[in-house]
Amino acid sequence: MLNENTRLITDDQQVAAKVMDGEAILINLSNGLYYSIAGTGGMIWSLIENGYSLEEIADTLSRQFSVPKQEVISDVRQLASKLLSESLVTVGDSDASANTDSSLPHDVSTSYETPTLKKFDDMADMFALDPPLPGLADAPVIENPKRSQE
Amino acid sequence: MNSGELISCIVPVYNGERFVSEALDSIFAQTYRPIEVIVVDDGSTDGTPEILARYGERIQRFRQDNLGPAAARNRGIEMARGKYVAFLDADDVWHKNKLERQMQRFTENPELEVCITYKENFWESERRSEETRLKQQDHPFIKEHPGFVCQTLLACRSVFDRVGTFNESIRIGEDTDWYARAGELGVTKEVLPEVLVYRRMHSNNLTLKATKEDRLSVVVEKFKRLRASSRDEGEMITTSSEKATDKPFN
Numbered sequence: 001m002l003n004e005n006t007r008l009i010t011d012d013q014q015v016a017a018k019v020m021d022g023e024a025i026l027i028n029l030s031n032g033l034y035y036s037i038a039g040t041g042g043m044i045w046s047l048i049e050n051g052y053s054l055e056e057i058a059d060t061l062s063r064q065f066s067v068p069k070q071e072v073i074s075d076v077r078q079l080a081s082k083l084l085s086e087s088l089v090t091v092g093d094s095d096a097s098a099n100t101d102s103s104l105p106h107d108v109s110t111s112y113e114t115p116t117l118k119k120f121d122d123m124a125d126m127f128a129l130d131p132p133l134p135g136l137a138d139a140p141v142i143e144n145p146k147r148s149q150e
Numbered sequence: 151m152n153s154g155e156l157i158s159c160i161v162p163v164y165n166g167e168r169f170v171s172e173a174l175d176s177i178f179a180q181t182y183r184p185i186e187v188i189v190v191d192d193g194s195t196d197g198t199p200e201i202l203a204r205y206g207e208r209i210q211r212f213r214q215d216n217l218g219p220a221a222a223r224n225r226g227i228e229m230a231r232g233k234y235v236a237f238l239d240a241d242d243v244w245h246k247n248k249l250e251r252q253m254q255r256f257t258e259n260p261e262l263e264v265c266i267t268y269k270e271n272f273w274e275s276e277r278r279s280e281e282t283r284l285k286q287q288d289h290p291f292i293k294e295h296p297g298f299v300c301q302t303l304l305a306c307r308s309v310f311d312r313v314g315t316f317n318e319s320i321r322i323g324e325d326t327d328w329y330a331r332a333g334e335l336g337v338t339k340e341v342l343p344e345v346l347v348y349r350r351m352h353s354n355n356l357t358l359k360a361t362k363e364d365r366l367s368v369v370v371e372k373f374k375r376l377r378a379s380s381r382d383e384g385e386m387i388t389t390s391s392e393k394a395t396d397k398p399f400n
Contacts, residue, residue: 016362020370027369029362034369036384082387118384122333123372126298126326127365129291130357 002080002091004055004073008048009092019046026088032127034120035088037079039113040065044079048089051098054080065112075114082117155233157182157249157304160226161189162219166240167197169350173240174205182249188229190214190222198240219356220316220324223300227310235307237300241350244301248346252304255340263309264332264339267346269297274352281351294345300325302347309337317371322357322364327371334375 010017017026024037024045037045040061047057058073083089159177163170177187187209189202193216202211212225223237234256238244252265271291273281284292303325313332316324332339351358376383 012362016366018366018370020373023373025366025369025373027362027365029365034372035387036373078389078392081389085389086387117387119387120372120384122383123326123330123368125296126329129295130298130323130326130360 002054002077002084003094004058004077005053005094006080007051007053007092007094007096007098008080008083008089010049010089015088017045017049019043027127028086028088029127032121032124033086034123035086036118036120037115038118039115041079041115041117044076044115047098048083050100051092051096053094053098056098061112067112072112079115079117086117086119154184155253156231157185157234157236157253158226158230158232158307159185159187159249160223160230160235160237161187161240162192162222162226162237163189163194163198163202163240164192164216164219164222165194165196165198165354167194167201168241168352168354170198170201170240172243173238174209176243176246177238178208179246180244180249181247182253185249186210186230186232188212188226190225190229192216192218192222218318218321220318220320223324224315224318227307227315230307233307234304235310236304239301241352241355242301243348243350245346245348249304251344251346252342255342256304256306259338259340261338262340263337264303264305265342266297266302266304266339267342267344268294269299269302269347269349270294270345271349271351274350276353277351296341296343297347297349298326298329299347299349301349313337320364320367320371322360323368327368330368330372331375 014030015026015028017024019042022040022042024041025034026037027034043061043064044057047060052060054076055073058069058076061067061072062069084091161173161177174187174189177185189209189211191198191202191211191213193214199213202209210229212229214222214225227235236249248267252267255265256262281292309332313328313335317327320327
């Protein structure tokens with residue numbers, strides 16, 4: 001179960017993500033579903049990617065936006081549970097340590113906003129069987145094949 | 151009646167000497183007429199120009215600097231004189247009945263603007279180990295499936311005035327972006343559940359070079375459109391506790 005020491009792991013094979021104007025955009029490459037995390041989502045996603053525990057995320061947001069940590073931790077836990085239920089992350093090793101050296105994206109929002117996760121399925125049919133697909137392109141590729149007969 | 155309407159068949163090609171003849175021959179083998187064939191050579195540096203020259207006046211050739219498939223397709227659309235437009239990539243093959251079967255759908259449904267078909271992938275020898283592995287895995291990529299790619303598309307030429315042409319800023323996935331934009335505008339679309347396109351897997355497929363960033367670029371374009379239009383789309387994900395709060399009397 002989730003607790004404040006939980007660290008989430010992003011699956012780089014399965015999920016592609018980008019932070020755009022403070023919002024995180026995620027796509028599950030295996031099923032073509034894509035997501036947005038609005039509010040303070042972009043920053044939270046970056047912290048998850050850098051191995052922060054849920055408590056460390058709440059600490060960081062609390063300091064950044066001067067809001068009570070208890071308010072933030074509840075939002076972070078709810079978001080974590082939604083990300084898990086959508087298979088966008090897995091639970092990692094709580095004893096690992098966060099990568100606090102890497103610079104985090106400057107969040108464009110000036111105030112804290114509860115992160116909201118939205119799912120979009122309108123392009124799932126189009127993405128479903130179009131590369132990149134996890135597990136598809138790991139066969140060896142010969143770069144200079146013999147020309148076929150013409 | 152749609153029968154007898156000209157279809158412009160647009161083939162973008164970049165260094166396609168290995169398979170372009172097969173692609174073009176599958177167009178000329180179509181049971182549907184009349185057609186015109188427009189080949190846009192996107193700056194090939196191999197033997198493609200010589201192969202295209204052999205087709206003489208049977209094809210309209212245009213050569214441009216290498217600008218990518220979206221720009222090549224768009225150039226073809228500019229040149230098209232047909233009421234309908236279809237696309238084939240230089241490494242893929244149409245079933246001989248492809249255009250005829252799709253035109254039947256347009257005849258039967260005058261409201262139709264876009265018709266796509268199922269497609270099936272096939273593997274050249276250099277990727278045979280991949281084919282074997284995917285078969286063993288019973289992977290859906292090995293089976294016939296709806297082809298949301300340009301090669302299956304037959305569209306009224308006029309739909310490009312409404313939806314716009316292909317987004318040239320997208321390196322790979324411009325077809326997905328176009329289908330998404332068409333869907334947002336409510337374009338009338340039909341998926342014909344017949345395999346009429348065969349997509350070749352070989353050592354140099356452009357789409358197999360697609361990266362996660364390419365896929366993200368299509369989604370980013372979608373979010374830009376959403377923001378510009380202030381449309382509210384998507385399904386808010388809620389947890390069970392939030393649902394309980396939303397509906398206190400349930």
